[in-house]
Amino acid sequence: IDIREDVMSNDLQPEQVILEGKLGSGQFGEVKKGVCHLVNKTVPVAVKTLKNNDPAGEKEILREATLMKRLDHQHIVRMIGVCKGESLMLVMELAELGPLKKYLEKHLEMKVWHQVEMMLQICDGMQYLESRDVVHRDLATRNVLLVTEHFAKISDFGMSRMVDSNSEYYHAHGPGRWPLMWYAPECLYYHKFDSKSDVWSFGVTLWEIMSFGARPYDRKRPQEILNFIESGNRLRKPKNCDDRLYNIMLSCWALEKGKRPTFREMKPTLDHLYKEFKIT
Ligand code: ADP
Numbered sequence: 001i002d003i004r005e006d007v008m009s010n011d012l013q014p015e016q017v018i019l020e021g022k023l024g025s026g027q028f029g030e031v032k033k034g035v036c037h038l039v040n041k042t043v044p045v046a047v048k049t050l051k052n053n054d055p056a057g058e059k060e061i062l063r064e065a066t067l068m069k070r071l072d073h074q075h076i077v078r079m080i081g082v083c084k085g086e087s088l089m090l091v092m093e094l095a096e097l098g099p100l101k102k103y104l105e106k107h108l109e110m111k112v113w114h115q116v117e118m119m120l121q122i123c124d125g126m127q128y129l130e131s132r133d134v135v136h137r138d139l140a141t142r143n144v145l146l147v148t149e150h151f152a153k154i155s156d157f158g159m160s161r162m163v164d165s166n167s168e169y170y171h172a173h174g175p176g177r178w179p180l181m182w183y184a185p186e187c188l189y190y191h192k193f194d195s196k197s198d199v200w201s202f203g204v205t206l207w208e209i210m211s212f213g214a215r216p217y218d219r220k221r222p223q224e225i226l227n228f229i230e231s232g233n234r235l236r237k238p239k240n241c242d243d244r245l246y247n248i249m250l251s252c253w254a255l256e257k258g259k260r261p262t263f264r265e266m267k268p269t270l271d272h273l274y275k276e277f278k279i280t
Contacts, residue, residue, distance in 0.1 A: 012036065014085035019047060023098070027158060027177075028057030029087075036080055036091055045080060048090040058088050064157050065090050067134065075125030077145060077155040095145030095153050103146055104213035112242065113277035115209050118144070118152050120270045125154040126202060127263035130195040133163045135170050137193055139201040140182050141208040161193070169194040181216045185229055186257060196257035202266075203252025210238035210245060229255075244273060 019034040029051040036045045048064075050057045061082075068079035068090075083089040097103060100118060104110065122144055129136055137159035145155045161170040172191040184200035186192045204216055216235055217225050234253050237246045248269060254260045 012081040012083040012091055014083055017045070017047060017083050017085070017089065017091055019049075028054060028060060033094065038080075043080065044094040044096070046077075046092050046094045047083075048092070050087045050089070053087050060158065061088050061090050064160070067160050067162065068092070068157050071128070071132070071134070071157075073125055073128040075121045075153050076128065077153045092155075093153075095147045095155065097146035097148065099142050100144040100146055100152060101141035101208065101213045103149075104141060104209060108212055110212070111277075113274060114150075116245070116270060116274040116277055117150060118209055119206055120267070120274050121152045122154060122202070122205065123263050123267050123270055125152075126195075126198060127267060129154075129160075129198070130263045133165065133195075134160055135163055135193045135195060136160050136198050136201075137170075138179055138182070139198055139205055140179060141205055141213060144205070163194055169197075180222045181225060184253075184257065185226070185255060188226060194257075195262065196260050199252050199260045199263065199266075200257075202263070203249045204235070206245065206249050206252070207235050207238060210241045214238075229253075242273070244269075 016037045017034060018036075019032045021033050022030050023033050023046055024031045026048055029049045032047045032049055034045050034047050035042050048061060050061060065079060065082045068077075072078065077095060078093045080091040080093060083091055122139075126136070126139065136154065136157070138156055139154070143154065143156040144152050146152055163170050170193040172187075172193060174191070175188075178187075179201075180188065182201040182204045184197040187197050187200075207216060208214065217228070220228065234250060237243075248261075248266060251259075251261050
């Protein structure tokens with residue numbers, strides 16, 4: 001379906017957005033399920049709402065909306081619009097089955113081809129971001145949502161930034177509430193983010209997929225994790241994980257970011273593995 005023209009046009013009127021139940025909690029408010037009446041159709045939506053009109057939250061939601069508006073890819077949650085009612089709302093397409101992390105935790109019987117299918121779709125969406133100079137900065141299975149059991153979309157652009165074409169990376173002002181276990185060393189030490197730091201997070205996401213949503217690095221503290229990585233250690237190979245998949249993870253965790261593959265380079269490798277696992 002082409003919701004694009006509606007997306008690109010005006011903001012939504014409050015009457016167009018009907019809220020139903022709660023889907024989850026976000027940093028600045030709740031995410032609710034609902035429907036949105038567009039020109040010639042009604043679509044199911046997820047709506048990020050803001051609690052008590054917090055101005056800082058408003059700024060963050062607008063920033064997220066501005067970035068999402070520029071993106072258009074099948075494996076990335078599309079924004080439908082922004083609605084300025086009593087409080088600000090970010091209206092997005094609904095991914096009915098929710099976070100991949102929860103799905104993995106409940107489906108320990110999942111076949112490897114199905115796991116690789118998820119990896120391939122995430123890689124496809126990330127390749128699009130990489131080509132558009134957008135860094136996601138929060139790639140993890142909790143931020144991959146399922147539309148169906150076989151269709152994943154990358155979500156949560158709350159931390160995402162455009163990388164200025166004049167510079168090679170986004171320089172964050174300071175550590176905030178950062179997902180340390182998914183971050184490359186250069187992010188933690190120098191606050192430098194680019195697609196190669198998303199590649200590191202992608203490696204951790206692959207590890208989570210093969211570990212059925214387990215928490216990376218057990219209960220290690222942030223400093224312990226850094227020391228662990230600096231001494232050359234990496235997350236262990238998940239149980240029953242194919243060596244070729246683990247090798248992709250290890251390549252994503254090269255200390256030197258120039259040695260990590262790009263998403264574009266990983267796609268054919270994952271595609272090949274997917275086809276092989278699918279027939280065997
Ligand atoms: P925050 O960045 O503020 O933590 P998220 O974007 O991660 O907020 O959303 C919080 C939760 O809301 C998610 O974990 C998910 O359960 C639900 N959610 C968010 N967006 C959607 C969507 N498009 N479709 C379905 N559920 C969603």
